[in-house]
Amino acid sequence: MTDVAPILSARDIVSGYGPVQILKGVSVEVLPGEIVTIIGPNGAGKSTLLKAIFGLLPVTEGHVSLHGVDITRLSTENLVRAGIGFVPQTNNVFSSLTIRENLLMGGFIRDEGLQDRFDWVVSLFPDLGSRLSEKTGKLSGGQRQMVAIGRALMLEPKILLLDEPSASLSPKMSEMVFEKVREINGLGTAALMVEQDAQRALAISHRGYVLAAGENRYEGPASDLLGSDDVRRLYLGA
Amino acid sequence: MHAAASPVERFRQLRGAGIAWPRYTTEVVIALSALIAVWAAIQYSQSFMTGLIVGSLYALSAVGLTLIYSIARTPHFAHGDTMMMAAYFTFFALTGVVIGSKGDVVSPIRIDRLPGATDQIWRFSFGYGFLLACVVSAILSIPVLLLINRFIYRPLLGRGSGSAIIAVASLGVAIALRGLILLIWGATPRKYSTGIRDTVQVWKLPRVVADQYFILVVALVLTILVSWLLFRTKLGTSMRAMADNPDLARASGIVAADVTRWTWIIAGVLITAAGTLLALQSQLSADLGFVLLLPIFAAAIFGGVGSPQGAFLGGLIIGVVSEVTVATGLFSPGYKIAVAMVALILVILFRPSGLMGPK
Ligand SMILES: Nc1ncnc2c1ncn2[C@@H]1O[C@H](COP(=O)(O)OP(=O)(O)OP(=O)(O)O)[C@@H](O)[C@H]1O
Ligand SMILES: [Mg+2]
Numbered sequence: 001m002t003d004v005a006p007i008l009s010a011r012d013i014v015s016g017y018g019p020v021q022i023l024k025g026v027s028v029e030v031l032p033g034e035i036v037t038i039i040g041p042n043g044a045g046k047s048t049l050l051k052a053i054f055g056l057l058p059v060t061e062g063h064v065s066l067h068g069v070d071i072t073r074l075s076t077e078n079l080v081r082a083g084i085g086f087v088p089q090t091n092n093v094f095s096s097l098t099i100r101e102n103l104l105m106g107g108f109i110r111d112e113g114l115q116d117r118f119d120w121v122v123s124l125f126p127d128l129g130s131r132l133s134e135k136t137g138k139l140s141g142g143q144r145q146m147v148a149i150g151r152a153l154m155l156e157p158k159i160l161l162l163d164e165p166s167a168s169l170s171p172k173m174s175e176m177v178f179e180k181v182r183e184i185n186g187l188g189t190a191a192l193m194v195e196q197d198a199q200r201a202l203a204i205s206h207r208g209y210v211l212a213a214g215e216n217r218y219e220g221p222a223s224d225l226l227g228s229d230d231v232r233r234l235y236l237g238a
Numbered sequence: 239m240h241a242a243a244s245p246v247e248r249f250r251q252l253r254g255a256g257i258a259w260p261r262y263t264t265e266v267v268i269a270l271s272a273l274i275a276v277w278a279a280i281q282y283s284q285s286f287m288t289g290l291i292v293g294s295l296y297a298l299s300a301v302g303l304t305l306i307y308s309i310a311r312t313p314h315f316a317h318g319d320t321m322m323m324a325a326y327f328t329f330f331a332l333t334g335v336v337i338g339s340k341g342d343v344v345s346p347i348r349i350d351r352l353p354g355a356t357d358q359i360w361r362f363s364f365g366y367g368f369l370l371a372c373v374v375s376a377i378l379s380i381p382v383l384l385l386i387n388r389f390i391y392r393p394l395l396g397r398g399s400g401s402a403i404i405a406v407a408s409l410g411v412a413i414a415l416r417g418l419i420l421l422i423w424g425a426t427p428r429k430y431s432t433g434i435r436d437t438v439q440v441w442k443l444p445r446v447v448a449d450q451y452f453i454l455v456v457a458l459v460l461t462i463l464v465s466w467l468l469f470r471t472k473l474g475t476s477m478r479a480m481a482d483n484p485d486l487a488r489a490s491g492i493v494a495a496d497v498t499r500w501t502w503i504i505a506g507v508l509i510t511a512a513g514t515l516l517a518l519q520s521q522l523s524a525d526l527g528f529v530l531l532l533p534i535f536a537a538a539i540f541g542g543v544g545s546p547q548g549a550f551l552g553g554l555i556i557g558v559v560s561e562v563t564v565a566t567g568l569f570s571p572g573y574k575i576a577v578a579m580v581a582l583i584l585v586i587l588f589r590p591s592g593l594m595g596p597k
Pocket of ligand 2: 046047048163
């Protein structure tokens with residue numbers, strides 16, 4: 001797998017909140033076309049890693065690159081322009097805006113093909129199509145997650161960062177979210193996903209990482225992680 | 239996200255299942271208020287009209303205030319003083335007057351020297367020169383507001399300062415502006431024109447000063463324009479997105495500083511209009527803006543912070559309620575504001591996020 005250049009590579013990332021260091025040199029890589037899942041116990045630093053990659057937290061050591069270009073110090077606004085889409089764990093929609101407005105805001109900086117892309121995203125989530133003028137705040141958790149993902153897709157990101165897309169959804173709804181992630185991936189978007197529901201997430205992933213206490217613990221093909229006794233015992237609750 | 243439960247709600251929760259409000263409580267309250275309003279409009283038509291005019295000044299100011307607060311995240315206690323600054327800019331553009339060491343000094347370049355600039359339009363007390371001066375005032379006021387934002391509010395916000403700190407900073411701005419106004423134009427109140435003010439009677443409405451119709455119409459038109467901008471344009475949508483969820487706006491590539499800048503530009507137009515019309519209605523004086531701060535904040539909260547239509551409605555209601563209750567003779571004029579505050583408290587008690595605020 002090393003002969004393919006990664007889309008996204010984060011190497012030896014050190015980051016945290018102010019003086020509090022959370023990540024102590026974490027590395028992850030996403031190859032073109034891959035879904036990569038990060039699992040780990042609560043407080044491991046999974047969200048922190050995504051935020052650091054996305055420029056929401058300062059990276060004090062280490063490097064992030066996109067298609068081999070260093071993007072470590074780019075601002076969030078510029079990372080979006082460079083082709084990274086981010087779906088946060090919480091507050092991931094504009095709840096006082098309509099579904100249509102949410103999607104259009106996702107494409108705010110797009111000059112060309114906005115309407116085409118809008119139609120494309122709506123066709124990906126047919127449930128949303130009939131309710132475009134409804135306030136997002138009134139939607140169910142699953143529908144809101146669709147809007148959140150749809151918003152992040154509006155700029156045709158090269159890679160989508162997803163922070164616990166299935167959190168607090170019913171099993172049926174989370175199944176649907178994973179199905180959508182797989183579908184989006186099938187259409188050519190790589191994904192780096194943090195998940196609590198490790199079983200389901202790994203089931204649709206190519207590779208996985210286990211983080212604990214701000215450090216890498218395991219990594220490998222998703223099937224290996226699912227099959228590993230250590231990982232199962234420690235992190236999959238099996 | 240839940241707004242904090244209102245005291246009524248909490249009271250209900252405390253009582254367990256407790257009192258359930260009858261089904262149409264809201265509708266009944268609205269209908270009753272409307273009836274009272276109609277009765278007041280007939281019985282005390284003169285005061286009602288005055289209330290509407292004073293209220294439309296509150297309204298226009300509150301619309302700007304609510305934008306600055308919800309989008310630019312600045313509790314702007316200098317709002318009244320920036321309004322007065324703009325009012326004086328209009329005055330200066332029109333008359334060229336500033337204070338000198340021995341009385342007033344008049345600039346040779348000034349709008350009222352243009353031919354026919356002060357010839358009255360319709361029955362208004364002003365000519366086209368005044369309107370032109372308003373435009374010049376906006377052109378002067380907006381950069382000042384942008385500079386204040388750039389060098390005072392933005393650094394504080396960027397450092398993660400809380401509302402209280404920014405509020406205090408804005409109070410500092412307020413005091414500084416008032417000082418500057420006193421320095422440049424002195425403490426003696428001034429007027430845009432010294433002529434007599436025509437009164438007019440339109441249809442069967444009470445007779446009022448012609449200028450007051452101008453005030454009412456401008457307030458209404460600007461509020462409609464702002465609502466249109468917020469709800470029908472891409473810029474407006476991004477402003478609402480910023481107000482709703484600034485982090486997600488950033489994650490969508492929206493540059494906060496740009497949206498904030500546009501917010502201040504739009505607020506600058508509103509501030510210029512509100513300040514100048516306020517001074518047209520009464521007079522130019524350095525303290526006027528600060529005096530008005532309380533009803534302006536009340537109007538914004540009344541209507542629901544973040545909602546321009548709500549702020550507009552809130553302004554009108556505060557204006558009308560204070561004028562009419564005094565006209566009934568039950569309260570002396572000194573209680574005008576107190577009555578408005580009681581109305582505000584009642585609304586907040588039942589709807590913590592204001593009339594049109596987010597649920
Ligand atoms: N805003 C913050 N300020 C300070 N510390 C924080 C902040 N957010 C998170 N932390 C701390 O950083 C550590 C890692 O948090 P993070 O949110 O990255 O965990 P996580 O792996 O995503 O956990 P979860 O599975 O619960 O989402 C935790 O110890 C947490 O307390
Ligand atoms: Mg997390």
